[in-house]
Amino acid sequence: MAKQYDVLFRLLLIGDSGVGKTCLLCRFTDKEFHSSHISTIGVDFKMKTIEVDGIKVRIQIWDTAGQERYQTITKQYYRRAQGIFLRSYQHIMKWVSDVDEYAPEGVQKILIGNKADEEQKRQVGREQGQQLAKEYGMDFYETSACTNLNIKESFTRLTELVLQAHRKELEGLRTRASNELALAELEEEEGKPEGPANSSKSCWC
Numbered sequence: 001m002a003k004q005y006d007v008l009f010r011l012l013l014i015g016d017s018g019v020g021k022t023c024l025l026c027r028f029t030d031k032e033f034h035s036s037h038i039s040t041i042g043v044d045f046k047m048k049t050i051e052v053d054g055i056k057v058r059i060q061i062w063d064t065a066g067q068e069r070y071q072t073i074t075k076q077y078y079r080r081a082q083g084i085f086l087r088s089y090q091h092i093m094k095w096v097s098d099v100d101e102y103a104p105e106g107v108q109k110i111l112i113g114n115k116a117d118e119e120q121k122r123q124v125g126r127e128q129g130q131q132l133a134k135e136y137g138m139d140f141y142e143t144s145a146c147t148n149l150n151i152k153e154s155f156t157r158l159t160e161l162v163l164q165a166h167r168k169e170l171e172g173l174r175t176r177a178s179n180e181l182a183l184a185e186l187e188e189e190e191g192k193p194e195g196p197a198n199s200s201k202s203c204w205c
């Protein structure tokens, strides 16, 4: 059966525990928001296909546990990512240095300030977030998984950046008769549900 997409990417969500990584993913893939915090154990993923510049992009989005004790496991997933969402202001240096150490060269990154709906609890101003992102050479989005602010926009932007970074291969894609290019080696099993047992909190380590 012909594939339903042209290109396949792996994106990764990283950041401190409780900042809303799982909620961002659920909002984007399932249009859902969960008010409870059940910490991710190890890693989990979900898939979604979007169209950017006429290219059907299948994205496999890995959600990592923010808790320190899982970091030996989660770091193993960096090396196969083409794009990374960083959600952390407080420990940004640590997360950026992990990305530099474990992710492939040329990986695309954007900084996310989530929970933008919680104005009262805000600790970092929008301008400060923007400044921080600029210092580290990243695009910046304030998001809310709760109100659906900038969710599609931020995922689409990171996908665009990855597409731009792989422009050469994409030129090949446009001219190739097979019309199929997997930039990530995805072991997508036939008939498997999207994500592990449709659970947002199971271990895939």
Ligand SMILES: Nc1nc2c(ncn2[C@@H]2O[C@H](COP(=O)(O)OP(=O)(O)OP(=O)(O)O)[C@@H](O)[C@H]2O)c(=O)[nH]1
Pocket: 015, 016, 017, 018, 019, 020, 021, 022, 023, 024, 034, 035, 036, 037, 038, 039, 040, 041, 064, 065, 066, 067, 114, 115, 116, 117, 118, 143, 144, 145, 146, 147
């Ligand atoms: N108000 C508000 N709450 C949010 C938002 N995103 C997430 N939350 C809440 O923040 C808590 C933590 O969200 P999670 O998505 O589980 O956090 P996480 O970063 O995946 O946490 P770990 O799995 O421990 O790394 C939950 O109670 C969510 O409901 C948001 O945009 N706005």
